Amino acid sequence: MHNILLILKHEYITRVSKKSFIIMTLLGPLLISAFYGVIIAISISQFSKDDVTKIAIYDPNNALKNENLSNKSYEFGYVQNAEAAKDSIRTEAIFGMLIIQNSKGDSIELVTKKNISLNDRETLEKLVADKLFNLNLKANGLSKNKIDSLKINIQLSDHSLSGKSNGTEIKSAVGYVGAMIIYFFIFMYGVMIMRGVTEEKNNRIVEIIVSAVKPFQLMMGKILGVALVGLTQFLAWITLSGLLLFVFSIAIGAQHVDAAHMTSVSKEMPSEMAQISDAFFQQFQTLNIPKLIIGFIIFFLGGFLLYSALFAAIGSSVDSDTETQQFMLPVSMPLIFGLIIAQVAVINDPNSTLAYWCSMVPFTSPVVMMVRLPFDISWMEILISAVILYSTFVFVVWMAGKIYRIGILSYGQKASYKQMFKWLTSK
């Protein structure tokens, strides 16, 4: 135990005092926010693009009855000469031409020089279809307002027996974000452990160390040490992001106070906005925060430990980073599979059989259970899954320890599954 603590301390201090760790810890939240900022900026600029796309309509059968289809982003003009319009497309005077091929208007060809985006294509389809629908209504003596008034819009708000909102959306979001965090940390730090082991093996330090401590202790100390590093980084990111958010909101708040006094701002706040934020807080209240935090830590650590042991075993049986590739895939497969299950099955139905079993199987449970966690999973289920996960971890460490014990002292042998199995079964 003393040795494990010594190694843990050594690994922790060495890694935490590295320049790259400090830089990543400080820059991480900034980078992530910058990343999202750029994405948001791009999508906003997409929506508010102010250049108008010019499109000619060649409608020999007069299906559209020369109606005006133009709006903010598209300008349409009817042409009589298709060939002349094609010349304009060639010179890029106009973007493209719609050829309405029959009087019903259900067969339309679009001629463009450049490829059209999926988004633009859908918009065009909808524009023409809406216009045709309106024309049909008119031809049959129906008014659009009348039809609209006959439609009934339903707002389904789901409540549990206790009468509270179920908060399905926020639960899905929280679960999925938690699962993603677990997934990324397992990979990031798992690979870090693998590298560390390979490095010690290549430096031949390991011979001195294993003459002083048992390989099992070395591996345990290393895994726990790096787990703590990961936890430190995670907590630092949370704290820093919180701080950043706080500073940011103060800055924005101050701006509001400057521009118009706070009271008038809240008065002017559109009722729709107020409703949305109200709904958000109602949903937020449905979350069992302590349960979420405890569950997150259990499965974050458990998943991390389990996969770290596997990565350490890989690291000990190869001579260089390049050789690790062939072993990486089978180890990372269950984790990737878990994430896909989380995306597909769990979001659709967190209590489905598939979701249930994947949250019990230790190789997928860290990710899948995290997604299920916000949906009032019983403590019993969490406990069973955790026990399976942690006992698998102990078993895998024991197994990986055997591979590790022989692997770290075998040089120049090409690592293979057969070889690793031999090491497992040898004394």
Next chain:
Amino acid sequence: MPNTLLQINNVSKFYKDKVALKNVSIAVPEGHIYGLLGPNGAGKTTLIRIINQITEADEGAVLLNGEPLNAAHIRNIGYLPEERGLYKKIKVIRQLEYFAQLRGMSSKEATQKANDWLKAMELYEVRNKKIEELSKGMQQKIQFIVSVIHSPSLLILDEPFSGFDPVNAELLTQKILDLKAAGTTILYSTHRMESVEKLCDSMALIHQSKKILDGTVADIKNQFKSDVFEVVTNGPYSPSIDKIDVMQTSITDAGHPSVLLKLNGVSNNDCLRDVINQTELVHFSQKIPSINDIFIQLVTA
């Protein structure tokens, strides 16, 4: 005869497709520098790893101070592996403290000892540098400190001189002799024979997984001494006793004729008389084989 510190009894180690050690028994006396000799691949490193509890013997027993080897012995053993390794990016002093603590020292003790050794090895000024910033020779010296920092009673040195320049090799030799004087038993594995004669009190020779020779260096040399004598005279000499063979004749740097004689059972005195009858004697000595000669003779036999 001193106590036996390390007793190895009939140890064998098998790997899947080969025998690494077969029935090896060795007794290392306390306070001796014990040479472990053998050509590459003879099984020296396997034996050393067994003593270090890195691998286990398949058969036989290893006793340290009369007790079967166990985890508590780790702090009594120091090990300098042939393949050297240190953390490249970690400061010298932190590295030494870490390894000392792994061998069971307290943090305070470790710092104290690390500083003492750095001073003794003329490395105190670089204690806050990273290993990768140091010269190869300095790294080797630090590696040596790692193996002795916890004052082990048994120090295992596997080719300690490789990578040392003559000046540092002399410093290292001195430190090894100091440790011996302080009562440390040293197991010295090498294939540099001349250093064995200089340093070792006793030795064992391992060849093809088996021990083929052991004992004190003096006894072994005696055991292998032949009845070959070198005779240097003022005038020419040729033996008049039939049984004596002349193996080689030459002229010494001082210009004296010199002959190598194989006596073949003729007594020293009879031979000497024969020489004196013919000419004036300058030098008469028995040719004692070097450990190197013995090694080559046994290994190539």
